[in-house]
């Protein structure tokens with residue numbers, strides 16, 4: 037093995053070489069000495085407590101990895117609720133998410149280097165042998181190039197990196213002869229056909245056996261890919277080239293990066309989310325630092341660190357400057373349009389952006405990292421986990437949480453940068469929440485809905501690749517890790533690549549790397565951490581002082597969006613533009629403003645009012661832009677309100693032995709019966725009704741009396757089933773879908789509607805479960821006979837209390853011993869006819885709702901009441917002074933930013949009307965895209 041040439045820093049640190057020391061190495065310097073600089077603030081954590089927490093992480097990893105190996109391996113992933121492996125093709129398709137699964141024992145490969153970091157060298161040796169013995173990379177399966185690169189190629193390379201390190205130490209892996217590297221090379225060649233495009237951007241998917249385009253491949257026809265998908269290859273591909281001497285991999289990855297750089301929007305220096313791989317046109321022109329773009333930025337900076345190529349740093353700095361100018365609205369990071377970067381593209385943020393503070397630490401820009409991290413932590417404190425998306429006023433936008441590691445990653449890097457024990461306390465909270473809310477008898481289950489605490493039958497491989505590494509390293513002292521973590525860089529999947537690669541096999545020519553950069557002025561380095569002494573100028577409370585004003589940002593926020601208000605309004609002293617949330621169709625002043633903005637009001641025959649904007653009718657281009665913003669806000673407001681009118685999902689929690697509340701199933705609510713959000717939860721044993729469809733008087737009232745009746749969907753109205761079980765004395769009901777294999781993982785939940793008549797006579801709570809969730813209860817009945825459940829709007833904490841309530845012995849092993857078949861099977865064989873369709877909420881029943889319709893050059897929305905005025909928001913705003921404070925604070929920041937940075941006026945240039953019109957269709961498309969947007 038070559039001598040490591042890496043320098044000292046920490047985790048994602050840098051080798052000591054002069055050319056690139058300006059940014060990355062200085063960041064690392066901050067990190068090294070910060071620990072000793074910190075002396076006050078949060079109480080320091082004792083070595084004993086850190087060790088205790090480290091051991092807890094080890095135990096949690098054993099629980100996750102052990103259950104995967106015992107119940108799922110060689111499948112790609114563990115399904116922790118049904119305690120079996122997820123095999124692609126054998127489960128209902130979940131769409132793109134399944135593209136990570138290539139029938140190559142994904143979780144095992146993704147876990148390899150975690151085993152070494154966690155000091156499980158013996159297990160690592162076993163795992164490598166299993167990979168070499170069992171894993172086949174030649175399956176006829178279509179996989180994501182991006183996911184296969186970061187998880188599998190990265191996993192094999194991380195495993196190889198640590199295998200050769202161990203071999204050199206002389207105790208373990210003495211038999212190892214680069215076998216993982218050979219597999220990595222084989223996989224690398226399998227991915228190369230994806231790059232056969234004129235642009236050099238890879239196809240998003242490839243067939244492991246047949247490549248691209250052949251009829252058998254079932255892929256190769258896609259036209260678009262995400263920026264991160266094309267821009268997150270360089271670390272793994274360059275490492276593969278440098279380890280093997282085969283330069284082609286690094287060349288291909290460089291070419292893709294070069295193309296993306298060429299295609300950046302030249303005036304904003306931002307990139308969009310999706311790009312056409314043939315034409316290079318931006319398909320989605322919204323731009324942020326989260327989903328779809330995130331690791332493109334990460335890899336530019338880390339490619340510089342690993343490869344020492346200045347061009348990557350220059351590109352990163354150019355993008356970073358743009359990000360801080362337009363997207364960063366501390367503590368928020370909000371997507372904007374690449375062509376109009378002063379215009380926010382969304383009023384919500386996604387969970388993937390939680391990696392960004394960690395990247396800012398590597399860059400050396402600590403202050404905004406602390407701010408954004410603190411904001412994210414406040415959201416976590418409210419919901420226990422970071423929801424997949426949340427609004428600018430910190431409401432849940434998408435409620436899932438698939439145990440993503442990004443926040444733990446940033447916490448680790450911030451601790452290394454500041455040495456502030458506050459971040460150890462944050463890590464402790466993460467551990468507690470995982471154990472309390474996500475731990476199930478057979479591993480850790482993703483959260484289906486952070487509001488209800490319900491689970492999804494899913495444990496993604498990145499949970500083992502990343503979460504446990506960052507949490508363990510957070511509490512570890514140097515001697516707790518058997519090698520020097522500072523000699524390695526973390527890939528986006530937290531795989532470890534040795535820094536000595538920077539000086540190995542440097543034969544790759546830089547001919548593909550363009551030399552065209554925007555001139556960098558000094559402001560590009562404004563956010564660079566110069567050194568520790570300046571960052572913490574004798575102020576050990578520095579980080580705390582940045583966090584303090586953000587402590588209550590979530591609790592005190594108003595339930596409304598915070599949208600950047602155009603600065604020129606303030607400057608000229610003019611009134612800020614009319615906001616959608618303030619609009620009242622009966623206010624003549626508002627109607628006048630609408631007219632100026634080119635927005636006309638059409639009174640429809642049915643009493644509704646439609647808004648249509650024609651930019652050309654606006655009084656000026658500024659007014660046209662205001663009109664555009666107004667319409668965008670209206671659409672966002674409308675979809676938000678529609679969401680709020682939906683009853684949120686409910687939870688069915690199995691509380692009896694051996695589940696003790698650890699299994700929480702996502703349930704659909706009913707529009708009739710007891711409202712669980714207003715009343716205490718209902719707890720009871722379950723019993724199947726006879727007839728099972730519950731469509732006539734029950735023949736087994738004695739069995740369901742005082743219990744929660746299980747009824748199958750179909751053959752009559754939901755309300756009729758409810759009446760029949762209520763008459764038999766049931767205290768609640770669970771309707772189980774008759775559509776075999778249906779699951780809340782793959783089908784949207786719905787509300788059970790009434791029967792069109794008065795349903796006040798139904799007083800018991802009714803919930804709906806899809807077939808897969810229902811079969812978990814039915815299987816439990818078969819196995820344990822007595823099964824008790826809790827019906828509620830939010831799962832009750834699974835704490836020892838719940839176990840104590842039971843007299844039966846508790847043992848995780850008991851439940852783990854259930855065979856996969858026992859838990860998985862259980863669909864009922866009942867002949868059924870079509871069941872009732874779920875009733876949709878209509879405009880009439882929800883008079884406030886708006887239905888956006890977007891047409892050529894005009895967007896129209898149709899409020900059903902003329903006086904569109906979300907009073908709830910108003911009241912909250914005017915009653916809660918602190919809400920106003922938050923807005924003012926952001927406003928002030930906006931103004932300060934403007935004062936100190938003359939370039940901010942970019943977005944304030946008066947745009948000619950024809951340019952606005954030219955962009956119009958793009959905006960409409962972008963809005964439509966955003967509405968449909970999925971992570």
Ligand code: DMJ
Pocket residue numbers: 186331388440441442498528529530
């Ligand atoms: C990981 O697979 C990688 O970190 C990737 O870059 C995006 N995020 C997932 C985990 O959330």
